[in-house]
Amino acid sequence: MPLPEKQLIARIRRTLMDNRRTTTVLKGIGDDCAVLRLPASHEALVTTDFSLEGIHFRREWHPAEVVGHRCLARGLSDIAAMGGEPIAAFLSLALPAGLDQRWIDAFIKGFNRLAKKHGVQLAGGDTAQSPAGVLADIMVLGSVPRANAILRSGARVGDDIYVTGKLGIGIAALDRLFAGEDARTVLRDKSARKHFYPEPRVTIGKYLREHRLASAMIDISDGLSTDLAHLCEESAVSAWVAEEAIPVAPGATLPQALHGGDEYELIFTAPASKHKKIPNTIAGAPITWIGTVTKSEPVSPARPKPSARSAAPRLSANNHRVWLVNNERGRSELKPQGWEHFRSGGSIAD
């Protein structure tokens, strides 16, 4: 039964917002701003991510509980990728008129369960009537000890490249949905569960930061090929990836593992000297070596035309490349082909 707008909003405030005063969240909802205190000598981490119906999810494929879970997971995964710890979340949620209250209740259930698991307090946000579909924007505030955030830009030539978990499940499940398979059947399939309830790797990110193992890190939101290219570009390096080493998830193919987005896994680099200190698993997830950071080759400038002889050689962004190495076929360039499924556009900051 659809609730009148006002009651719906009141219901969300009551069931979703957590107004406890803690040592960190000094003032949650009920004021113009939330007031928060960061741990001493910590820096703040901020990430925002849309979850828009028809773009990031479909209501006919993704149950409300899944939408709530994935909405928060997107933000937590970005905190994980910095080696940070999440503190509080802020949810802007616009709902279409006439939305069933059971949908909201299930969204809240999915959101709250993940928030509780990670000790994240929902400390504010905004609500509105939506002009079209369910529109959510999640902001997660986290923290990290001063100067300890693991950036994308820290990879150095000679570093090893690792990935958490197994790859390709997200897109494999989506491909089944796009192919017309019944969404409930896919949802019930254990091997596809990770698509619906991804687990942001916060514990792994924190472990790597605390043990000072990672030189650079990024989460896989647009696909290994795209996100490793981002890391290389920010670090001004290239990378060799061993095709045989890619941890392809059961039920997925190599191309899905290489290009599938929405993985919520982490790619990180570490100096070769740390290799023995990298555990085989962290928090239950396998950690797999997949390649090596290499020096970027300068792009050979195009043969100068007589008229352009004085022009300085232009350094293309493409000189930071990712190469896929196959024992038989040799190396080929792994071009960013991150599969952007629902997602058109892209992140300003992922």
Next chain:
Amino acid sequence: MPLPEKQLIARIRRTLMDNRRTTTVLKGIGDDCAVLRLPASHEALVTTDFSLEGIHFRREWHPAEVVGHRCLARGLSDIAAMGGEPIAAFLSLALPAGLDQRWIDAFIKGFNRLAKKHGVQLAGGDTAQSPAGVLADIMVLGSVPRANAILRSGARVGDDIYVTGKLGIGIAALDRLFAGEDARTVLRDKSARKHFYPEPRVTIGKYLREHRLASAMIDISDGLSTDLAHLCEESAVSAWVAEEAIPVAPGATLPQALHGGDEYELIFTAPASKHKKIPNTIAGAPITWIGTVTKSEPVSPARPKPSARSAAPRLSANNHRVWLVNNERGRSELKPQGWEHFRSGGSIAD
């Protein structure tokens, strides 16, 4: 000419995102999270506000520059209401396919001009294709010296009540637009300018905090009657407001001044002992005394029915009331009638 999606996103990143490294914004765009350092001994302030086409603005009424300005103004006004200083903004922006690049450029112009004025760096956000219309969500991070945030809950019996600026313009302009007046005519009318380019009262909020003048504060986003009621409820007090004292803006009526939302003015309370220290104007805006904080009267329990004699008297939230006092007609209850114009629903945290 509409731009392909990818180019549009790239354009936004290039022109809107400010990737300077400052002492506060250590890492802006280009990583999984922004990394920020708060001033020493400061607490963080966080606010988020939707600006949704058809709900908070109409593209046929509000030029893109206005939409960009108002989007950021909403967040800055919340920071002002805490006595805080804005540090960085994060913008999630979803755009419909085929949107003209000139619209984006004008949005950016309006946004950037206000950001520059307040020294706010756009440090991140998200972009996506929109399923319907322009969808923006602004998050502003600010800071305030530890334990110095001016909350809604600090008003005490006997405090004076003040308001900044003159009220009623926002709704007066909207009423003209709803009545069918040409939007360009209204936009050119100087008296209506404040509706299109509201000035968040950041300087005033900071002044009141630095001089320790305000005991409680809130910004007028839903109308004086509604927002003063919020302040009373959070402070567990009532209020008397002198009808004759309300600073009605030229071109607006008393009801518009009492109930019009989207004002970006501040209501604050101050102990009577500070009355002489409250300036007549701060940063060019008049500061007007409008009333007094009074004790909340206990709600008289309904005459007990014989069958319900043992029921405890129920304290309604309504015992925190706002009274409008007229020299001739005496007092009448000023019920919250905040005019929510486009806005259906309401804020979780305004």
